[in-house]
Amino acid sequence: MQLFRRLCAALTLMTMAPLAMPGWGGAFAQVPKPWEIGMQPAANLIKQKIIDLHDLVFWIITLTTIFVAALLVIVMVRFNAKANPIPSKTSHHTGLEIAWTVIPVLLLVIMSIPSFRLIYYQDRTPNPDLTIKVIAHQWYWEYAYPDNGEFSIESRMIRDENLKPGQLRMLDVDNQMVVPVGKNIRILTSSAEVIHSFFVPSLGVQRYAIPGRVIETWFSVDKPGVYYGECNQICGADHSRMPIAVHAVSAQEFKAWTEQTKKAAQADAPAGAQPRLLAATDATANQVQR
Ligand SMILES: [Cu+2]
Structure with a gap:
């Protein structure tokens, strides 16, 4: 009986634990699989x-x-x-x-x-609900939220030696790009130095990030979860170490996250700390060039 009770408790814990994680429910993740031949399933x-x-x-x-x-x-x-010793002399067949x-x-x-x-x-984004600026750097991503708190976060790969159990090697990052599900998200890509490429297979998104240019694309996400991608343009020594993790959450969770992150950005932090508030110059880069 005791064993049965323990088993029940363990099962309940296993199924409920992901839901009890602070902030985020659901543990769905869209990742590439070994020996995958087809494309990743569509998330939109x-x-x-x-x-x-x-x-x-x-x-x-x-x-x-x-x-x-x-x-x-x-x-x-x-x-x-051998089979046809006398060839036909046909030269035309209209x-x-x-x-x-x-x-x-x-x-x-x-x-x-x-x-x-x-x-x-x-x-072109049909009826955009929000804009996220994706700025590529050697070798990390910067995500700016100009109309949801005017802050930006930096997203870097978690090195092998710092990986926690359950985190994915070469794919998990310290700060994920957080987006609300079911919204049309306008993405503006640019780069700080060389050409990179913002690529998330299951969201159907791939856009170059080119220095001095701002390029538009968009996506939406049908269900909550984490969708992984990578830089898809050889950009230097750590090209393979700038993965992308897009975390889709409910509208309420997104709002709570933006408020919390904005507060952290406003807090008196040492220079270079993350997240940071957008400077006035960041806003002027909002025009899209063709
Ligand atoms: Cu890159």
Whole structure:
């Protein structure tokens, strides 16, 4: 009986513990898996559209390759010098020539229409609820919240020697980018020195961070959890050590987090401490350049 009670207590603790963690409920995390061949599951509509486009192009490419390979095999078997000693003198076939021009053009048009639609869909935020500025540095990320407290945080990878149990090697960071679920989040990327790339696979987001430029994109997150990404542009010695962790929380949790972080930024902290309040100059960089 005692054993049964202990087992029950352990089970309850295991299922309830993540919910009792201060601030954040739910332990969902979207991470790459070893030997993963397909794409990470979609966490929003943008990623679903990317997967759909990928699948369409994949089947067109596969069927075209099989068709061309089959034609090659037929030619090699049926029309080699031994099997076909007297070659045909045919030099034209109008029907065939029209077909091999029109069919590839049609295939390209079929691929280009959803492709362009997706590019434009990702390019401008529909009804943005908030803006986050993503500033890349060698080798960490800075996330500024100009319309939710005017503060910025720095996000650095947790080195192997400092990893706590449950934290992911090369992916977990000290300060996650916190976002509310279900909102349209405008992302403005820029860089402090060299070109980096802000890439979160399951959110369908990838944008260059280029010094002297501000580039727009956006995403939303359907359900709470942590979504991992990485810098996707070789940017120097620690390129592989600037992961991205996007933590999606409820609107209330997001509000509480921004208030708490703003308070920490306002507190009398030594220079260079994190989080920090945005300087007046930060706001002027809000224009988007093409
Ligand atoms: Cu980088």
